[in-house]
Amino acid sequence: MKSIQTAFRILLKVEKEKAYADKLLENLRGGSLVNLPFITELVNGTIRWQLRLDWQIQNSIHKKINKLQTKLRIILRLGIYQLLFIESLEKEVIVNESVNLAKKELGSHWGNFVNAVLRNFEENTDYPKDVVRRISIEHSHPEWIVERWLSEFGELKTIDLCKVDNERPKITFRLNKTIFTEEQLFLELSRDFCKKTEIKDFYEVFTFRQIKPFLIKGLASIQNTSAGIPSILLDPQKGERILDACCAPGGKLTHIAELSNCEAEIIGLDKFEAKQKLINQNIKRLGLSNIALVAGNATEFSYKDKFDKIIADVPCSGLGVLNKRVDMRWKRKNEDVEKITKVQSAILENLAKNLKKGGVLVYCTCSIDSRENEEIVHKFLVKHPEFEIESAKGKVPKEFLTEEGFVRTFQYQSNFDGSFAAKLVKTA
Template sequence: MSHKTAREMALQILYRIETQKAYSTVLLDQAANDHDWDGNQALLRQLVKGTLEWRGKIDSVLKPIVKGDLESLTPWIRNILRLATYQILFLDRVAPEVAVNESVELAKRYGHQGTVRLVNAVLRKVVAQRHQKIAPAVVEQDPAEYIATNFSHPKWMVQRWLQQLGVEETIELCMANNRAGHLCLRTNTLQGSTSDLRRQLEKEGIAFRPAHYAPDCTLVTTLPRTTRLNQLSSYCDGLFQVQDESSALIAYLVDPQPGEYIVDLCSAPGGKTTHMAALMQNQGRILAVDLHRHRLHLIQTNTKRLGITMIEEVCADGRTLHLDHLADRVLVDAPCSGFGVLGRRSDARWNKAESDLQGLRVLQRELLQHAATLVKPGGRLVYSTCTIDAEENEGIVQAFLNDSPEYTLVGASPHIPAILIDQQGYYRTWPQRHEMGGAFGAVMVRST
């Protein structure tokens, strides 16, 4: 039986992302354990991530050539064209004729004779025109259109960022989202020190460097082509958890202490939950709450591998959760637009609509309001997101504080580097400023 190529695997992943709003990270992780393909993970990740990152630019090239509505094509054919155009325009190591021929073969399997001819004709025009400069909108005349087309982001997102950041920094943000970031490993201090982890990584042939701000994080700079992360001894022995540096710093805002009772209200997949357990030396109790049972399974899998025994998983709606007694600290890592992590979740920029944001803000307010009832007097309430959107961040917190006089905003934990704390005392990171994902955190204390 013939195995699928990396290109065919990439096509299937892109199809599911577009039609099912599946997550690229999840699908790529699943592909790592799928043996029914040629196993070139580096190429697969590059094809998926690159096609998603540059989809806006790619579509601007394809639409005039297709001479019709690109959306009228089937998702299979549309993504065959996108995948091939990415290779032709952005991958110098792939010969254009190879990209065309491979795509024609895919069209034979996922289309019909008419679409095979279409794919062949369109891609040959892309090849012929690839060195032509397409005149974009002049930045001064229409900055949103210019940035959206040339840096491949939805125009409505760009318009929001222009209001918040201005032209120059919006371009820097989009460029940061399109750069390949390093894989970040957070040390599981229950199983050893960061030095122990790095010595083991050296033995496994993994090149790395220390993270920018978090002392227990390590950035992988080179992962050998044939290496599967989940097969490394360091992974199987629970020496690390994959977690972005901006996310790993959130646990320090909570500042959990051994023996305390902590509630993580939106816990899956469990990176912050397991980090808090490590900071607590696996002593005390953490209630890991999530609305989706299948996502709680991810926490169970990680806690077993990491050697954590203090976490209790509860499938419940964080807006109605009832506790047997009030918690010392509650973390609300709220569902959000994810604007801060578009660099590693390229699919998110195309799977969201501006109309989704209002519903998210309602959910965020409701989660924070109910979480406030779960904290004991003198306890700590932390609200965090992985977005850079002000309305989802300080907008939610300020509205909550206006209605909740028993809570006071306090400065971020002394464990957080001062450069990541703004004048209001919020924890805030930006992809274009700090070379990590964008994140937000607010620390509040209950007085009565």
């Protein structure tokens, strides 16, 4: 099947069945499709730029875009995405393939319609004057996200955030220091293709293919640089009892095990038992030990003994990782953020009871929304005077440090995702 047809099928499932684009693309891996990178580009690009594409379509047709049948809307989005963003394809080819797809899916009448729209298409760059509407359309983000970011970070940073969300994500990985060293890595992988990041044991590569052999041998794990910070703050030591309270798919869990050289007793808790299979595969692949997995709810979990250290990588809105999870921006609503903060607070509240006096609790998210970050921690500290903040100073580069000693990263900072981490110590 042609790439455009495969991309069309995936986009239709995302739109009609609320399926996840990354999962559908993942299912194609290992199949006979030679052009998976191009299909990925078509699917991810069309989803990322959806709002801007729809605005362009609306400027090119007389009907209301939401009155068009779904298949037609997707064919037009795909066509205009290619006209605007894929320079290597000639207009003639894009138009012909789109027309053929429309004829096959909808009949010759709609083939003619697609032909007329795409052949006469001219980009309109006269965006609305209103700042929220303008950024929202030009950079293809929902208005509620733009409004939120404008009020938290101002216009320039909002535009930077939106721009990065529309780019292909950087590929970073973590070295499994229990069995592999940096010297060995650079003997096998040229420094021209792989560079060190600001976070210890984390590197950036330019293509997935370069790192694949290391992943298969368990020498490395794909993980964003920012996701390394909470485990570094936790600083696991030999003999400690450690809880990772929301552990699936196990990125931080396995990092913690590596940092402790498998000499800490680690419990990985997650609400969903079905996720344990993948975590176990990773534990095995990396040759790690001393990790026990438990299925349970972190808002009510309790254990026979208290923990020395706990990490709470809570479920969150994911507003710091929108360039990786391309359909998330259209699925999330502002009310979801409000709802999820209740779960985050409840998790923190219960975990506090499971920590020893003198113990460490690291709270973290992959969100840049202060409602899920600073606000949760501040509320918790008012209720729990027995906890205090331990500054991350000295543990992370100072551009990621807030005045209060929290860590905050933004997705426009080199190879980082947007994230937050707070280290809290139970003093009494």
